[in-house]
Amino acid sequence: METTRAPAVVFNPPAFENAPTKTSRKKMWILLPLAILFGLFACAILAFHGYIAWMLARPAIAPLSSNPLLAVGLPYEDVSFTSSDGGSALNGWFIPAEGSDKVVVFSHGYGGNREELWVPLYSLAKELNNQHFNVLLFDYGYVQPNLSVTGGVRESRELQGAIDFVKHQGMKHTYVWGFSMGAGTALQTALYSKEIEAMILDSTFLLEPDTMFHNIKQQVDLPRFPSLPLIRFFFPILNGTSMEQIPYQTVKESNYAIPLFFIHGKKDVKAPYDVVELIYENQTSPRSSLWLLPEGRHELLYKANKKEYLKRTMAFWNRVSSDSY
Structure with missing residues (x-):
């Protein structure tokens, strides 16, 4: 009996089933x-x-170009000291006033050094010396290439170190003159320092998120x-420093027990003057004052009106130093 074999069934998958693989690869x-x-x-x-x-945190800073003797004829001493916590080694110039136990410590601004020629500090040191004040000009640690700007966190300890230094030199009455971030640093230092008796704060800059x-x-x-x-x-x-470490809010809310003289320009595009107005409104010392210059720009206030600037600042220093005696 002859049998018929059924044809083999070959399954060929449809071509479209390979499409997903090709599409995925594409x-x-x-x-x-x-x-x-x-x-x-x-x-x-x-x-x-x-x-x-x-x-x-690393602004370009020009090297020193002169010194008090060459610039304005003031004899000076090269000095070195450390920050109050010993973490920074600092250098400066001490300009003596014979027979005087009162000193003004300059606190320079961001991007500057102890000269800060655009202010200019030499001219102000000369006038202070004429008024029988000793003067200390020093560099903050970030002027050195191995340190960075910390917005006042480390700098406030460096300023306190400068104050400690002049105290060891026999100074009984210590005042601070700050500029820009140096003024903001001075305010941070004065939150805890017991040695500062009064401050002038020119173009105050606080490193906080908004101003930054x-x-x-x-x-x-x-x-x-x-x-x-x-x-x-x-x-x-x-x-190495967080902005949360900078006590900018505390500074803006504090009532300082010492006289503060704020000087600020209304056309300051780096440090808006409303921050200074806010700080000033919290002050209750009868010796504190605020001078707003309508056309004033950041740290150029002395150059804008030299005669009036010197008249007001020297009157403030002589008034507060007279109160100390």
Whole structure:
């Protein structure tokens, strides 16, 4: 009996079933470069904001170009001392006033040194010496290449170290004249220092998030978000100090027991004058005062009106020093 074999059944899957694999591969080759580009872009953004945080704490500072004797004919002594916590080694010039036990310590601003020629400190030191005040000009630690700006955290201890130094030199009455961030540092120091008897604060700058971003935006037009959070994130990582360590809110809310003379320009684009007005409103000392110059600009107030500036500042120093005796 003859049998008939059934034909073999061969299953050939439809061609479209391979399509998902091919499509996935195509998508992968499209998405992979996009993911790489996105990653590179994100890294570039992070690196850029890290660079800003790094540079903010390391301003370019010119070397000393003169000294009190060459600049204004004042004999001086080269001096060295440490911050109050011993963490910084500092250098300066002490300008003596024979027979006087009162001293003005200058607190220079961000990006400057003990000369701060644009103020200029030599001229003010000369006038103080004429008024029979000893003078100390010194460099904050960040003038040295191995240290960074900390917005007053370390600098306040350095200023206290300068005050301790002049006390050891026999000075019985100590006053501080601060400029820009040096004025903000002076306010931080006065929160705890018992030796400061009065201060002049010219173009006061407090390093806080708003003022920091205000200054950055003048150089680079960045959006507040995510730029400000990123810079604040990188600042302590790269510089060792967090902005949360700066007592800017305490400074703005404090009533200082000593006389404060605020001098500020209404056209100051680096340190808005409303911050100074806020601090001044908290003061109850009858000797405290505020002088706002309508056309004044940051740290250029002496140059704008030398005669009136010297008249008011020297009157303040002589008044508060007379009260001390």
